[in-house]
Amino acid sequence: MACGTGWLSAAALKRQAIVTGLDFAENMVAIAKGRCPQGSLYQGDAENLTFESGQFEAVVCSLGILHFPNPEKAIAESFHVLKSGGRYAFTCWTPPTRNPFMALILSSVQTYGSMNLNLPSGPPLFRFSDPTECEMVLSAEGFTQVSVTELPIKWTFSTPEDVMPKIIVSSVRLGSMLAMQSDEQRRNIENAIIEGASKYVTENGVEIPASVMLTLAYKP
Template identity: 30%
Template sequence: MSGTDFAEFERSGWARRSGTYDDGFGAMTARLHERLLDAAGVTRGTRVLEVGCGTGRLGAAALARGAVVTATDAVQQMVEVAAEALPGARVLRAELPGLPFGVGEFDAVVGAFVINHVPDPAAAVAELCEAVRPGGRVVLSCWDTLAGNRAQGVFFDAVRAVGVTPPADLPGSSPFARYAAPADFAALLEEAGLREVQVEPVGWTHRVDPARWWQDVLGGTVLTSSLIEGQDAPTVEKIRAAYDDLVGTYRDGDEVALPVAALLALGTRVVAGEDAVEHVTNQEPR
């Protein structure tokens, strides 16, 4: 699948889920928002760009800190939802890469679980690096391995247990998949020109009714839900039965306690001339 086709797959998928994402899957991802803002150094008066704003939860948290927020999303339906949720922010539709901002326009750039949805991660991070001022930070998150991120892993394990064939028009993986490990994620940021790069594993527990979580993932993801909903009805029933068995191992009373695992990456844009100074400092003596 080409980058253009992948971008269209993502846009159309999220457009259909703009009304079902926030209360379920979106609420789970929001557990990382305060840590993202802390890592970016967001306080009162900070000029923040949020990319992939979705329904506006992260932007709302930044506004609550007194930040000056600009929020973007590639999906018009999400932009409309976010605009209602963020009356004090500038909200606009914009692709990543392809943002309409000047060099160094922001003090910080944040993106919660968006880098794994873009067609060209390297170009996207390079653009985010350019949008932040010298000394400002770019902070991004992505999902960790399915072995650790059981909140999503149980779905893929259920599909595998049934032995289904993915729909022919489904992307095999995200273009970001090659970077979805700490060292590779760090290299992606460094190659874009960011310095003082750190990639930290983070985790939490998502407690939820298992039947509700099945609906939340189908209504709040694109690739995972398309993999399941692209099957015929009897196969979906088999996947659901396998999911019920797998998720049952995490039962805690009436709910399940599912481990969630992610990677939090941050980097700082260097001050003009710093790269050259660093290069000279690190040269071997002659």
């Protein structure tokens, strides 16, 4: 679900999975098809799936749960298309207090730009970083054995100047938040991001620590 440009689909193919990917954005699907020619990739709505009931052994959604206007509906649809015993997993960002990457981006926007933007509908940015919320929502849709694990990751960039442009093209909500600022706000935000990212320069480029919450559950 929300396969984007196909990075997770490509990783699944390397593990010998038979991959079906779906994203609402047609241009994302086009890129994903180029990255995963062996997969079956479609433009479609995660809240209104057209797949058969019990068709899949696993449904995964990497950093996409916050893109759905009604995430409960998307979770219910995923439950419907899973086989009995099938696995459902999604990731989402942890809040800035535990996530230097998010702290850098959001503090730069809050200081030099505006958070009052007409972004696409979606749940609060860190709603599903709360294990209790995840367990409650998934249990209500019929899932069992819900587990939530925090995973450290790193966002890597070639230079500090690459951070903001890369986010704009690769992250729907964060990218939109940055792209919708005025020209002056964008310049000031980018300068703040460059300054902050410079603290994470290594011999391999820029490596900014971050973390995600991985939620895993099973269909009985």
